[in-house]
Amino acid sequence: MVEAQTWATRRMSNPRLESTAVDIPSTPPGDARVPAAGASSSPSVLTALIIASWYLSNIGVLLLNKYLLSYYGFRYPIFLTMLHMISCAVYSYIAIHGLEIVPRQYILSRRQFFKILGLSVIFCFSVVCGNTSLRYIPVSFNQAIGATTPFFTAIFAFLITFKRETAEVYLALIPVVFGIVLSSNSEPLFNLFGFLVCVGSTAGRALKSVVQGLLLTSEAEKLHSMNLLLYMAPMAALILLPVTLYVEGNVAAVTIEKVLGNAKAAVAAVVSVLIFRNPVTVMGMAGFSVTVMGVVLYSEAKKRSKVSAR
Incomplete structure (x- = not known):
């Protein structure tokens, strides 16, 4: 009884004990205190799988094209590119409509349609030149030439949009040009025609990126890359159909x-x-x-x- 009165007297003499309520949170269970390792690592695992799939498919298609055009005796690079475009159209349609990886976007105007058509023409030129070059030059040399894409991107950006880069950027491109010159001189299987069409493919890839940034700039006309491929690939296949019938006999x-x-x-x-x-x-x-x-x-x-x- 004395102890209870003493505690009551203390509370009345200290008003802070009356107005302040201290909430002590309950101790969470053991599994809740441990951070979910799976939740934090699953995005990283998914990203790693996507990158691995990208590497595998890209390198696989490149080596398969080289085998078909150089060793198997398949002499129709334009027709092969048309099949490539048809496959891109089918897979992008499945990814958007079947798997719903990204939401579907639609072409809103005739002007946007013709912009995508122009990109499809450049896309055709780049891929056809790249596949044709594989028939004449090694894959390693093909990829070395493809690494000069930033050089052509800087040139086209200056010629089309008058965009000037800093002096450091232009100086950094000098080793790129010097490296490809060195590779060309030391390549034992150098072929002039294969070299020229591979340079054309690289330049076309750079031109497409510059023109794409120029044409599809407004928010209404911007398309996700998968939606853009969904529209470009069928257009490219239709463009290549008469070309392959005329050129490849x-x-x-x-x-x-x-x-x-x-x-x-x-x-x-x-x-x-x-x-x-x-x-x-x-x-x-x-x-x-x-x-x-x-x-x-x-x-x-x-x-x-x-x-x-x-």
Whole structure:
């Protein structure tokens, strides 16, 4: 009792004890006190996976194009570029509409349409020149020339937009030019035509970046890179179709003949299943697909053996 009165007397003599309430937070459970390592590391892991996929796809396409054009005997770089554009259109459509990675953006005016069409023409020129160069020069030399893109970007930015860089920027471009001159002189497999078309590809890539920044500057006309590819790729494929028919001769006839011949069995099998309703297993479909693929490979091997025999 004395102890209780003493405490009450202390509270009445110190008004701060009456008006102040001290809230002591409850101790969180052990798992809540530990920071979520997965939540903090998941963006880093996703970024690493995206970068790895970008490297893998970019290098894979580059090496595959080199193999097709230089070693396999495929002599249609424009047609190959057209297939590249069709693939870009399909994959970007799936990424936007199917996977919904980015929201869909639409072309708002005829003026914006023609701006994208102009970029598609430059895009075609750059990719066609790049693929053509792979037929004549090594991949390493191709990539060394491609590293001079900042040099051409600075030139086009000055010629088109009159944008002047600082003296330090121009001085930093001197080693870029000197390095490519040194590489050209020391390249044992140097080819003048391959070198020129690769320079054209690099210049086209730089020109596209400058023109893109110039044309699509307003907020209403700005497009995400994936949406821009969705519109540019089909335009580029349509531009390249008459060019490949005119320049590369019988590529369409040869390709259509192969595709129709190899697809005939597949079409017949699908139609028979639809008409007669015969049951089909997954293993049977896989076996049929392997068979058709084997026929395609056999046809290609026979063709190459005839060419080498000549």
